[in-house]
Amino acid sequence: MSLAEWTSRYMVALSRHDLSLVLMLVLGWLVLGAAGLIRPHRVGFVAHVLFPLGALAAVGVAFLGAIALLAGHSPQILLLPLGLPNLPFHARLDTLSAFFLLLLGLAGAGISTFAAGYFRSGQGTAPGLLCLQYHVFLASMALVILADDAYFFMVVWETMALSSYFLVTSQHRIPEIRRAGFLYLLMAHIGALCILLSFGVLQGGRWQFTFDAMRGASLTPFWASAAFLLALIGFGAKAGLVPLHVWLPEAHPAAPSPVSALMSGLMLKTAVYGMLRITFDLLHIRYWWWGVLVLGVGLFSALFGAIFAAVQTDMKRLLAYSSIENIGIIFTGIGLAILFAACGLPLFAALALTAALIHSLNHALFKSLLFLATGSVLHATNQRSLGKLGGLIRRMPWVAALALIGTLAIAGLPPLNGFVSEWLLLQSFLFTPQIPHAFLNMLIPLGAALLALTVALAAYVMVKFYGVIFLGQHREPSLVHAHDADWLERIGLAWLALGCIAIGVMPQLALRAAGAVTGTLLGQTVNLSSPFWWIAPIASKQASYSGLILLAGIVGVVGITFVMVRVLAHGRIRRTASWDCGYPWQTSRMQDTAEGFGQPIRHMFGPFFRMERKLPAPTDTAPHYQVHIEDRLWRVLYLPIARGVQRLADWIGLLQGGRLSIYLLYSFLTLIALLVFVL
Amino acid sequence: MSTLTIVRQFGEVLLAIAIAPLFAGWIAQCRAWLQNRSAPPLTQPYRMLRKLFHKDVALATDASPLFRMTPYILFGTMVLAAAIIPSVATDLPFARVADAIALIGLFATARVFLSLAAMDIGTAFGSMGARRDMMIGFLAEPALLMVLFNAFLLSGSTALPSVVEASTAHPFLIDPSLVFAAVAFLMVLLAENARIPIDNPATHLELTMIHEAMVLEFSARHLALVEWSSDLKLFNYACIGFALFLPWGIATHGADGGLTLGVAVIALLAKLIVAGAALALIESLSAKLRIFRAPEYLAMAFLLAVLGLLVHLLLGA
Numbered sequence A: 001m002s003l004a005e006w007t008s009r010y011m012v013a014l015s016r017h018d019l020s021l022v023l024m025l026v027l028g029w030l031v032l033g034a035a036g037l038i039r040p041h042r043v044g045f046v047a048h049v050l051f052p053l054g055a056l057a058a059v060g061v062a063f064l065g066a067i068a069l070l071a072g073h074s075p076q077i078l079l080l081p082l083g084l085p086n087l088p089f090h091a092r093l094d095t096l097s098a099f100f101l102l103l104l105g106l107a108g109a110g111i112s113t114f115a116a117g118y119f120r121s122g123q124g125t126a127p128g129l130l131c132l133q134y135h136v137f138l139a140s141m142a143l144v145i146l147a148d149d150a151y152f153f154m155v156v157w158e159t160m161a162l163s164s165y166f167l168v169t170s171q172h173r174i175p176e177i178r179r180a181g182f183l184y185l186l187m188a189h190i191g192a193l194c195i196l197l198s199f200g201v202l203q204g205g206r207w208q209f210t211f212d213a214m215r216g217a218s219l220t221p222f223w224a225s226a227a228f229l230l231a232l233i234g235f236g237a238k239a240g241l242v243p244l245h246v247w248l249p250e251a252h253p254a255a256p257s258p259v260s261a262l263m264s265g266l267m268l269k270t271a272v273y274g275m276l277r278i279t280f281d282l283l284h285i286r287y288w289w290w291g292v293l294v295l296g297v298g299l300f301s302a303l304f305g306a307i308f309a310a311v312q313t314d315m316k317r318l319l320a321y322s323s324i325e326n327i328g329i330i331f332t333g334i335g336l337a338i339l340f341a342a343c344g345l346p347l348f349a350a351l352a353l354t355a356a357l358i359h360s361l362n363h364a365l366f367k368s369l370l371f372l373a374t375g376s377v378l379h380a381t382n383q384r385s386l387g388k389l390g391g392l393i394r395r396m397p398w399v400a401a402l403a404l405i406g407t408l409a410i411a412g413l414p415p416l417n418g419f420v421s422e423w424l425l426l427q428s429f430l431f432t433p434q435i436p437h438a439f440l441n442m443l444i445p446l447g448a449a450l451l452a453l454t455v456a457l458a459a460y461v462m463v464k465f466y467g468v469i470f471l472g473q474h475r476e477p478s479l480v481h482a483h484d485a486d487w488l489e490r491i492g493l494a495w496l497a498l499g500c501i502a503i504g505v506m507p508q509l510a511l512r513a514a515g516a517v518t519g520t521l522l523g524q525t526v527n528l529s530s531p532f533w534w535i536a537p538i539a540s541k542q543a544s545y546s547g548l549i550l551l552a553g554i555v556g557v558v559g560i561t562f563v564m565v566r567v568l569a570h571g572r573i574r575r576t577a578s579w580d581c582g583y584p585w586q587t588s589r590m591q592d593t594a595e596g597f598g599q600p601i602r603h604m605f606g607p608f609f610r611m612e613r614k615l616p617a618p619t620d621t622a623p624h625y626q627v628h629i630e631d632r633l634w635r636v637l638y639l640p641i642a643r644g645v646q647r648l649a650d651w652i653g654l655l656q657g658g659r660l661s662i663y664l665l666y667s668f669l670t671l672i673a674l675l676v677f678v679l
Numbered sequence B: 001m002s003t004l005t006i007v008r009q010f011g012e013v014l015l016a017i018a019i020a021p022l023f024a025g026w027i028a029q030c031r032a033w034l035q036n037r038s039a040p041p042l043t044q045p046y047r048m049l050r051k052l053f054h055k056d057v058a059l060a061t062d063a064s065p066l067f068r069m070t071p072y073i074l075f076g077t078m079v080l081a082a083a084i085i086p087s088v089a090t091d092l093p094f095a096r097v098a099d100a101i102a103l104i105g106l107f108a109t110a111r112v113f114l115s116l117a118a119m120d121i122g123t124a125f126g127s128m129g130a131r132r133d134m135m136i137g138f139l140a141e142p143a144l145l146m147v148l149f150n151a152f153l154l155s156g157s158t159a160l161p162s163v164v165e166a167s168t169a170h171p172f173l174i175d176p177s178l179v180f181a182a183v184a185f186l187m188v189l190l191a192e193n194a195r196i197p198i199d200n201p202a203t204h205l206e207l208t209m210i211h212e213a214m215v216l217e218f219s220a221r222h223l224a225l226v227e228w229s230s231d232l233k234l235f236n237y238a239c240i241g242f243a244l245f246l247p248w249g250i251a252t253h254g255a256d257g258g259l260t261l262g263v264a265v266i267a268l269l270a271k272l273i274v275a276g277a278a279l280a281l282i283e284s285l286s287a288k289l290r291i292f293r294a295p296e297y298l299a300m301a302f303l304l305a306v307l308g309l310l311v312h313l314l315l316g317a
Helices: A003-016 A018-035 A043-071 A095-118 A127-146 A150-171 A175-202 A211-216 A221-239 A248-254 A257-282 A288-310 A315-342 A346-381 A397-410 A417-429 A440-470 A477-481 A487-505 A507-522 A547-568 A594-604 A632-653 A660-678 B003-034 B044-054 B065-084 B100-120 B124-155 B160-169 B176-192 B211-215 B220-245 B258-285 B291-316
Strands: A076-084 A087-093 A573-576 A609-614 A626-631 B057-060
Touching (some): A018 A087, A043 A095, A043 A127, A043 A487, A043 A507, A076 A150, A087 A127, A087 A150, A087 A211, A095 A127, A150 A175, A150 A248, A211 A257, A221 A288, A257 A346, A288 A315, A288 A440, A288 A594, A315 A346, A315 A417, A346 A397, A346 A487, A346 A507, A397 A440, A397 A487, A417 A440, A417 A487, A440 A594, A440 B291, A487 A507, A487 A547, A594 A626, A594 B124, A609 A632, B003 B065, B003 B258, B044 B220, B065 B220, B124 B160, B124 B291, B160 B220
Antiparallel strands (some): A609 A626
8 A cells, every 4th residue: 555545544534534533632721721730830740742743733733723724524423422401512524624623723822932941030920820821721722613503612712711721810910910901801702792693593483592593593684784783783793893902001011922923823823713603694694794703803903903003102001003914814715715615716815715714823833932932032032022122133033034934924024924815805896896886896896905014014013113123222231141942942932933934835735724714605716727836716717926036046046146246356345334324323222212112103093092191391301201102992882882881880889779678679560560561 | 837937937036136236327417417416427327336246244233033134035026026027028936926906016015124123223213214114105196096097998907018018019009098197107216215205215314204215224235235225126116107008119928039038138228228318317317205294296197097997987978
């Protein structure tokens, strides 16, 4: 038996038991988490045994997800002996779940490896408990993706929210972190409530809460739209779509870096998954205006996130806003896909959905990478503020090199992965003039321009992020003592960076994975017949791209140029002080600060911000400059709601007189009312 | 893939590398004439490069490997872009590697690397230049994308060879939307290549420089490569413009014998001579804008491109 034959037979055997194997790995995560409680304060055991094992399980999940995508067979269903009597939990593995399992496993493996090196300090939650929360979080995300009935879905969805809440508040002695955690919990529950209501509408009066029953339910246009809107609000709150994003820039920076990576890279994607599941699978896409709505919200979120990211001065907040931007890009793709599908253009819908799916995968990889890199920087320097970093490329060459890959990838530059999905999305925008609505087909191309603006702004943001942290002079003298990441952290970072490169140079692999999903959801795939280093989603004559040849070309030309310069000229070098137009005095304070780098954005997009500035007077002997930037939505939307709730509570509070006789009167009146009602 | 196509590909790339400094020299010469100055010889850029290649590099003590790699990466991306753009012939092995949108991405890669290198030394000018250049970049990209949208609507493709072939198939069909798009493209070209009215390549005035501020710390062979790649970038942009709006003369698929190739090279040179003179004229007639007028300028380019789009959709529908 040849090797290829043996592998294929082995694959088939594996793919038959895919779902049960994945569930076993998920169970493995839970066991690992529980094992952390045996010796909760022994860092070595938790860090060097449990987390690496968790990373291995994640690799397994990714592998099984990939096999399920490759096999592309009909969905597997399992009834779990859990849950309420007569209401067993249903689990199901189809291509959509498999794609997100692949995403979860790939990024999760890198994050867990990194976490093995990261969790070592004793402050806050004990490492063992952290390990439990971490693995419960991972497992619940996997189960969200596998759930096949509304009960199971809501149970694991809530588990996910709660476990991540505890992780966010692991440094619970700091008041800001408690506040961020509370805001997160509140928004998570508003979202969960909307999702619950959406499921309530989706069951269509038959009181059956399996997804299978919902697929068959016939809803009137009004109720279908109601279910869609509730799902959009619910999953939008989890994903961080504007205006439901306020928790995100608070909660992500508050959490320890591996947890920020999990939340930003993976948890936001469960919301994308939920949106796709409900819209494409349970509701079978109906109306074009759903697409326009999602597209509009997505584009606005993308631009909003990019603009706010550009003015941040805290490195983790900057990345959190950049997550809002990327989620916006993903939802832009989803919106276009809904629009195209509802207008009867399934090929273009498949293209847009492919772009959204690949961007989800990409974002999971590069955003995790960058959050983890900030974790290493934080460990090495104890600084989160960009204004106190700088020049770390000379102290932390490993982290700097790997973070550079993440930076270039998230900035959407060829030949890395971020470019692939953004290119696909721009390609699908090109076909919007074919939409049979007179105004839409003129208006939506402008969305492409907005997307291009966002992508280019993201490049601006990432130059700021990388340049201020890693390049230039140290802004604080203490940074000379910064040390590089340890080897487990490096492996974790390198794994994610490798993923970014692999998808960038072999985009066809990601295209095929996404193609399996669009095949089931839309019955159509983009052109998948190109070789693995080449993509031509519609036709080769229309547009094509090859990351591998691009990379090989650049490397080739660079190599030839390098040799030619050495041969024809020379390689002499002289180290001197920098030139800087001949200025003799230079201090690290003369470089652009984070505020300085964001200044053009503050200038141009002023109406977006609420700015408070303190400028020094010309006569000030110790001048002090301060600028504070706030989200306008916070005052326009959230504070009035909070005040309204407060006022309502005050009114209701009037009922509570605090005297026993009044309460007895209430009971008496209620009794009378009930008697009247019954008789 | 025959040997002939490979020879043609290499020939095109070598031609681009060779004449890009000449093109820059030609613009400088025309500018000097228009401004009543005596012009430097056409070969001045080559002499400059030779001089720089023979000097010793004076490298700042704090420079990281990123800084030293950047000139090579810039040159690499620009040469690769020259291989992809159909400046002489459309049937090239590299032509399908990236469509026009991916080409913009490739240019963005170069820009990001240069900006990062500028921030690497940690001088005030470097980070100022990086910030300004990235700003011009994100303002220019939407306009450029709308220009490409126009081209796509006319030819059904964003791959430059297909665009060229579609428009040479109907040589005398001029769509009104192309006029708007061409003006928008020209404005973006000036902004992206650090020319007046956005930036002045001949200045070292602290407050106004953008591109020059970024390359201040480069010296000798590094500076030579950076300069050469900016020349190549200008050449590449010009060739993208020719492919989109003036494709006449480019040897198309199936019609690329020796004679047509000769004609194509002569046509390219003629177009470059005219374009260089026109650029010099524009630069001599306009004044440099303040940096915060740049958004208005590029918004204008964007609006023109959108007008082109609307004209096409309204008239074509």
